[in-house]
Amino acid sequence: MMKPGTLILYAAARFLLPLQLIFSMFLLLRGHDEPGGGFIAGLVAAAAFSLYLFAFGSEVTRDLMRIDPRTLVGIGLLFGVASAFPALLHGQPFLTAQWWPLELPGGAELKLSTPLIFDIGVYLAVIGTVVTFVMALAESEEI
Secondary structure (H helix, E strand, O other), X not given: OOOOOOHHHHHHHHHHHHHHHHHHHHHHHHOOOOOOOHHHHHHHHHHXXXXXXXXXXXXXXXXXXXXXXXXXXXXXXXXXXXXXXXXXXXXXXXOOOOEXXXXXXXXXXXXXXXXXXXXXXXXXXXXXXXXXXXXXXXXXXXX
């Protein structure tokens, strides 16, 4: 277990983790029209988990994440590869964007797309990679 942090660090980590994760989702979902996207959103989410790790240690952070960060890398890569297949199935070039409008109750419309699937893959891969590195460094310090 890491050496305990300060009371201020504990309070900040517990308060900032959900805010950073919500902000990372905002960056992920607006990335097609404005600055943002999977990479920067993944870095913000990884920073949230890293702050929590610095405050409470790697064991508590692993329990909080509920999934191994290396598994997130694999899932992210699968999402990225899967985003290419709809274009190939329609006879279009590799990674050509596909859009599917989805009617929601109340007359609203949600547009699902392969760029969003790709961005989610990048998001998960970045979180997994950065958190794996930070946890490895923290655990080597704990020894």
